[in-house]
Amino acid sequence: MKNILLIPSTLWRKVRIYSRKLWVRVLAMGLLSFVSLGITQLIEIFVPEEMAGRLSGASADRLLDIIASAMLSATIFSMTVMVSTYRSSASQWTPRVHRLIMQDTTTQKTLSAFIGAYLYALVAIVLREMDVFGDEHALVIFWLTVMVLAYVVWSLVRWVLHLQTFGSLLHTTRQVEDITKRRFRERLTTPCFGANPLRGSVPDNAQPVDADESGYIQHIYPEGLQAVAERYEIQIYLPKAIGAFIFLHEPLLWVVGDIPDDDDGEECKSLLRGHITIEDLRSYDQDPRFGLTVMGEIASKALSPGINDPGTAIDVITRVGRILSSYSDETTGPEDKQDDGPELDRLWVPPLMPQDLLDDGFGSLARDGAQLFEVQHRLQATLAGLMQHPDAGLRQAARDFAEMSLRRALEHMDFAADRDRLLASVSERLRLRVTEK
Numbered sequence: 001m002k003n004i005l006l007i008p009s010t011l012w013r014k015v016r017i018y019s020r021k022l023w024v025r026v027l028a029m030g031l032l033s034f035v036s037l038g039i040t041q042l043i044e045i046f047v048p049e050e051m052a053g054r055l056s057g058a059s060a061d062r063l064l065d066i067i068a069s070a071m072l073s074a075t076i077f078s079m080t081v082m083v084s085t086y087r088s089s090a091s092q093w094t095p096r097v098h099r100l101i102m103q104d105t106t107t108q109k110t111l112s113a114f115i116g117a118y119l120y121a122l123v124a125i126v127l128r129e130m131d132v133f134g135d136e137h138a139l140v141i142f143w144l145t146v147m148v149l150a151y152v153v154w155s156l157v158r159w160v161l162h163l164q165t166f167g168s169l170l171h172t173t174r175q176v177e178d179i180t181k182r183r184f185r186e187r188l189t190t191p192c193f194g195a196n197p198l199r200g201s202v203p204d205n206a207q208p209v210d211a212d213e214s215g216y217i218q219h220i221y222p223e224g225l226q227a228v229a230e231r232y233e234i235q236i237y238l239p240k241a242i243g244a245f246i247f248l249h250e251p252l253l254w255v256v257g258d259i260p261d262d263d264d265g266e267e268c269k270s271l272l273r274g275h276i277t278i279e280d281l282r283s284y285d286q287d288p289r290f291g292l293t294v295m296g297e298i299a300s301k302a303l304s305p306g307i308n309d310p311g312t313a314i315d316v317i318t319r320v321g322r323i324l325s326s327y328s329d330e331t332t333g334p335e336d337k338q339d340d341g342p343e344l345d346r347l348w349v350p351p352l353m354p355q356d357l358l359d360d361g362f363g364s365l366a367r368d369g370a371q372l373f374e375v376q377h378r379l380q381a382t383l384a385g386l387m388q389h390p391d392a393g394l395r396q397a398a399r400d401f402a403e404m405s406l407r408r409a410l411e412h413m414d415f416a417a418d419r420d421r422l423l424a425s426v427s428e429r430l431r432l433r434v435t436e437k
Contacts (some may be wrong), residue, residue: 002298006026010221010223010224010275010349012216012430013219013221013298014221014349015070016284016285017219017285019071020103021103021321022102022112025108025109025111025112026111026112026115027110028112028416029113029115029116029119030115030116030119031359032116032345033116033117033120033123034119034123034422035149036120036144037120037123037124037127037141037144037339038375039386040140040141040144040420041132042303043140047296049422056365059138059142060128060133060138060141060142060145061125061128063145063149064121064125064128064145065121065125065141067117067118067120067145067147067148067149067152068121068122068125069090069119071114071115071117071121071152072118074114074156075114075115075118078107078110078114078159079111080232081163081166081270082107082111085101085157085166085167086101086102089101089172090168091305092301093169093172093183093297093298093301094294094297094298094301095284096290096293096294096297097172097175097176097294097298099169099177099281099283099284100172100175100179100284100294101172101175104175105165106159106162106166106407107159107162107166108368110155110156110158110159110162110389112153113151113152114152114155117148117149117151117152117271120148121145121148124141124145124178128141135244145285151392158301166214169298169312171315172298173295173298173312173319175294175320176294177291177295177322177323178292179284179291180284180288180291180292180294180295180323181318181322181326183284183285183286183287183288183291183321184288184291184327186325186327186417187206187286187288187330187352188327188328191328191351192224192330192342192348192349192350192351193220193344193347193349194222194287194342194343194344195222195226195342195344195347195349196344196345196347196348196349197330197348197349198237198238198239198348198349198350198351199236199351201239201431202237202239202254202348203237203254203256205256206235206237206254206255206256207254207255207256207259208251208252208253208254208255209251209253209254209255209269209272209273210249210250210251210252211247211248211249211250211251211252211273211278212248213248214245214246214247214248214278215243215245215246215278215279215284216243216245216246216278216279216280216281216283217240217241217243217244217245217246217276217277217278218242218243218245218275218277218278218279218281218282218283218285218286219241219276219285219286219289220238220240220275220276220286221275221276222344222347222349223344224271224274225272225275225344225347226274226343226344226345226346226347228268228271228272228275229346229347230346232257232259232268233257234255234256234257234258234259234268234346235255235257235346235347235348236253236254236255236258236346236347237253237254237255237256237348238253238348238350239251239253239254239274239350239352240252240350241289242285242286242287243282243289243290245276252273252276253272253276255272262395263291270423275432280400286426288323288351288352289356289357289360291323292320292323292357292360292361293360293361295316295319295320295361296316296320296360296361296363296365297314297363297364298312298363299313299316299317299364299365299368299369300313300364300365300368301368302316303365303372303375304366304368310369310372310374310375312373313365313369313372314328314378315380316365317362317365317375317378317379318360318378318382320361320379320382321382321385321386323361324354324357324358324361324386324394325385325389326390327352327354327357327391327394328391329351329391329392329394330351330352331392338417338427352390353393353397354393354394354396354397354398355400355401357397358386358397358398358401359431360409361377362383362405365379366379366401366404366408367408368411368437370405370408370409370411370412371409371412371413371414373413373418373421373422374408376405376406376413376422377421377422377425379405379407380405380422380425380426381425383398383399383401383402383427384398384402384427385400385407387399387402399430402426402430403430403433406422406423406426406430406434408421409422410422410434423435425429
């Protein structure tokens with residue numbers, strides 16, 4: 001019974017993934033247009049005859065012609081804007097931000113509205129020509145078309161307002177920060193996805209289940225893995241974090257327990273592999289470290305000689321600092337927070353480590369902006385704030401990263417006054433650790 005209750009959680013994760021795809025929204029709006037036309041047939045039954053004849057079919061035909069002709073042009077225009085924005089963002093900021101812009105909710109809703117309205121108009125025109133909607137029952141189709149036209153106008157206005165910032169640097173960094181915050185919050189709300197934290201190496205008696213393809217670990221479905229573990233009475237260890245690259249025939253996970261060598265054992269391994277998605281690219285879903293990496297790449301690109309924009313790097317440092325300020329130690333484990341232990345007690349998942357998070361967010365920009373006082377000053381100020389964090393692990397990681405960044409900056413800065421100003425801006429303890437012989 002417990003396995004059955006866990007299945008909806010896996011289905012909900014899959015629904016969330018597919019709901020952010022453009023073709024799903026377009027298909028949904030297209031189906032809605034067909035359903036709405038079908039509903040009009042039912043509504044016409046309840047419309048009195050004297051009221052149904054007040055409007056002629058020509059009134060609805062004019063509106064349908066307007067929608068059919070205008071929506072095709074609007075869709076082509078919107079697609080052109082999208083493609084140009086995708087290309088410019090990938091070349092100006094980082095190619096990794098391209099997929100996030102493709103999932104922009106406003107853009108997807110607008111395109112699906114335009115295409116859905118276009119399909120609605122075409123089908124309605126065909127049905128009118130087939131005399132399914134006769135002139136004597138044009139009232140319902142007329143007012144439904146008015147509602148569709150109003151929705152199109154509202155979508156067009158929203159789209160025009162959205163284009164004022166769509167694809168800009170400020171909008172892009174906000175998008176990356178927002179999705180990273182959401183994924184970070186989800187991960188910290190359910191540490192290790194509700195499983196046990198994998199603090200060290202896997203047990204010596206564990207046997208591997210090899211990967212059947214190479215790529216990045218993009219998603220895991222922990223509820224499904226727990227259901228498989230309960231069915232076969234095994235323990236599952238995932239040494240690779242989400243976002244890690246895995247090679248063909250490399251151990252994807254480790255299992256403690258007896259897996260038979262017959263067809264039943266092969267089915268077990270197939271089920272385990274089926275609950276771990278491996279793709280050629282990393283994804284923002286379930287992977288807050290990828291969002292931090294993308295933000296670091298934006299800052300690093302801004303510090304390149306061709307762009308030379310330290311202000312963007314400073315803005316990214318502030319945003320990364322805001323994200324990391326909500327960190328909490330996953331290695332305490334759900335079992336330390338709940339009396340009855342973790343929900344997924346047969347699954348072990350590696351936690352987020354503060355050293356990795358700092359390196360993802362600050363590593364590239366600390367290197368590429370080592371010679372710039374403004375960048376290093378903001379970086380040291382942000383790290384000083386993280387040193388006051390309640391979590392001891394993050395405090396220590398921030399101290400170590402601040403020392404490493406300060407040493408690198410002092411070696412790369414040519415102007416002695418800038419080095420003195422940077423040393424004066426850090427704490428006395430850090431200054432003594434760096435300057436001591």
